[in-house]
Amino acid sequence: MPDVLTLSALVIRDDAGRLLLVRKHGTTKFMQPGGKLEPGETFAAAAVRELEEELGIRVDESGLTDLGRWYGAAANEADTFIDAGIFSCSVRQAPVAAAEIEEVLWLHPDEASTRQDLAPLLTEHILPLLAAMY
Known part of the structure; x- marks a missing residue:
């Protein structure tokens, strides 16, 4: 049975409509900022914490808009899936x-x-979601 990583991901767009993506050390795929939940942490709390840790950007949970969940293949880990709060x-x-x-x-x-x-x-869920929204 494959491993499942539970994580939060953030969709951040600038005024030109571009998406903010990151690539982690030792990986080849660009993805949304975010990361794994710590024990007892909510998806929203993880999103706020990871954004500050990874990019030095502070946001409040009240500034997040919940775009739902997605379950699918992990970007950089073989035989691994993600359960993502977006x-x-x-x-x-x-x-x-x-x-x-x-x-x-x-x-x-x-x-x-x-x-x-x-x-x-990004390719299987977020881009189609954004296309449907705009």
């Missing part, structure tokens, strides 16, 4: 790569089809 939020601070983040990327959704280095959560 949120969107607005940020005004510039992201600064910290902790395990090696690279930050702003990507317009129209450019996603030209890339092979995007996580399944």
Whole structure:
């Protein structure tokens, strides 16, 4: 039976409609900022904590919009699935790569089809969700 990682992911867009993506050290796929829940932590609390740890951006849970859950293949771990709580939020601070983040990327959704280095959560769920919303 495959492993399942329970995590939060954040959909953050700038004024040009680009998505904020990150790539962690030693990995090849870009994904939303976020990460695994700590014991007893809610999806929203994990999203807030991870955003500050990874990118130095502070948001309050009240500033998150719940976009639902997604279950699917993990981006960088073989034979592993993710159970992701997905949120969107607005940020005004510039992201600064910290902790395990090696690279930050702003990507317009129209450019996603030209890339092979995007996580399944983004390509299979978030991009179609955004297309349906806008």
